[in-house]
Amino acid sequence: xxxxxxxxxxxxxxxxxxxxxxxxxxxxxxxxxxxxxxxxxxxxxxxxxxxxxxxxxxxxxxxxxxxxxxxxxxxxxxxxxxxxxxxxxxxxxxxxxxxxxxxxxxxxxxxxxxxxxxxxxxxxxxxxxxxxxxxxxxxxxxxxxxxxxxxxxxxxxxxxxxxxxxxxxxxxx
Amino acid sequence: xxxxxxxxxxxxxxxxxxxxxxxxxxxxxxxxxxxxxxxxxxxxxxxxxxxxxxxxxxxxxxxxxxxxxxxxxxxxxxxxxxxxxxxxxxxxxxxxxxxxxxxxxxxxxxxxxxxxxxxxxxxxxxxxxxxxxxxxxxxxxxxxxxxxxxxxxxxxxxxxxxxxxxxxxxxxxxxxxxxxxxxx
Numbered sequence: 107x108x109x110x111x112x113x114x115x116x117x118x119x120x121x122x123x124x125x126x127x128x129x130x131x132x133x134x135x136x137x138x139x140x141x142x143x144x145x146x147x148x149x150x151x152x153x154x155x156x157x158x159x160x161x162x163x164x165x166x167x168x169x170x171x172x173x174x175x176x177x178x179x180x181x182x183x184x185x186x187x188x189x190x191x192x193x194x195x196x197x198x199x200x201x202x203x204x205x206x207x208x209x210x211x212x213x214x215x216x217x218x219x220x221x222x223x224x225x226x227x228x229x230x231x232x233x234x235x236x237x238x239x240x241x242x243x244x245x246x247x248x249x250x251x252x253x254x255x256x257x258x259x260x261x262x263x264x265x266x267x268x269x270x271x272x273x274x275x276x277x278x279x
Numbered sequence: 280x281x282x283x284x285x286x287x288x289x290x291x292x293x294x295x296x297x298x299x300x301x302x303x304x305x306x307x308x309x310x311x312x313x314x315x316x317x318x319x320x321x322x323x324x325x326x327x328x329x330x331x332x333x334x335x336x337x338x339x340x341x342x343x344x345x346x347x348x349x350x351x352x353x354x355x356x357x358x359x360x361x362x363x364x365x366x367x368x369x370x371x372x373x374x375x376x377x378x379x380x381x382x383x384x385x386x387x388x389x390x391x392x393x394x395x396x397x398x399x400x401x402x403x404x405x406x407x408x409x410x411x412x413x414x415x416x417x418x419x420x421x422x423x424x425x426x427x428x429x430x431x432x433x434x435x436x437x438x439x440x441x442x443x444x445x446x447x448x449x450x451x452x453x454x455x456x457x458x459x460x461x462x463x
Contacts, residue, residue, distance in 0.1 A: 172353065262431040
């Protein structure tokens with residue numbers, strides 16, 4: 107993706123298209139903790155699940171990140187890394203991850219706010235948060251599957267698992 | 280004891296009660312099939328428990344109800360052992376008795392509580408606890424969990440009505456209406 111396209115996506119005038127299958131996954135670097143940064147391209151060679159969600163601290167039992175934390179071993183068995191992203195800051199993420207005992211990184215898309223969400227076409231202008239959006243990115247950093255849920259609906263993990271299983275079959279073939 | 284789950288079968292079938300492996304109440308050929316993925320320590324499942332009971336009373340033999348485990352163990356520290364206690368009781372034909380006790384005592388799910396419940400049901404409490412600590416039923420719990428992940432369980436409780444995830448409210452009226460509609 108060239109700089110112009112990235113710029114366009116970062117400063118949209120209207121609704122942007124959500125990146126979908128076949129699009130290159132834009133690289134980015136965001137804080138995962140107060141003193142650590144995580145870059146998407148560090149995961150080259152491994153599928154990555156990018157889970158954008160609107161905000162930390164949604165109700166416990168139906169909480170998407172808590173659910174994915176529980177499913178993490180299944181994602182790992184399928185060779186994938188899981189990354190959560192919201193516009194919350196690192197300290198908020200640290201408190202949330204500690205409370206829910208999350209074993210995967212939460213990235214702070216905090217400054218400039220929502221810049222990565224914009225890159226992927228899932229920032230909600232006016233609301234100030236990202237969509238509840240999932241991207242399964244293959245080991246060559248091409249988007250294999252993406253899904254945007256209604257913002258209040260936890261999409262579960264069935265789509266992610268199917269996509270990862272297909273990727274694994276493709277690698278085996 | 281642990282039967283393999285038909286992951287190769289069409290995914291939709293996973294969300295129907297399976298008489299070969301599930302704990303079911305009501306005739307398997309009943310026109311209305313309700314599957315719940317639940318967690319014995321989840322307060323929302325606790326709220327849904329009497330609703331499911333009322334629905335079973337209301338629909339009688341036209342309902343087949345199956346319960347599968349979906350413990351969120353990172354936030355519900357007692358949920359895994361509670362689920363295994365239900366399986367241990369199930370091995371002696373007392374799954375539903377233990378299910379009732381657990382949902383009626385969600386604030387008392389320590390191992391010693393579970394041992395006490397096993398004893399109340401006339402089971403060998405020491406043996407049940409030894410089985411739980413040895414993880415004798417953990418495979419079964421994971422199997423249920425995995426099937427839930429693949430069918431789109433997105434929290435607990437998640438209900439499937441005739442194979443379709445029910446995303447509505449699970450108050451008695453709403454759930455009963457959805458079930459009745461499924462039968463029509």
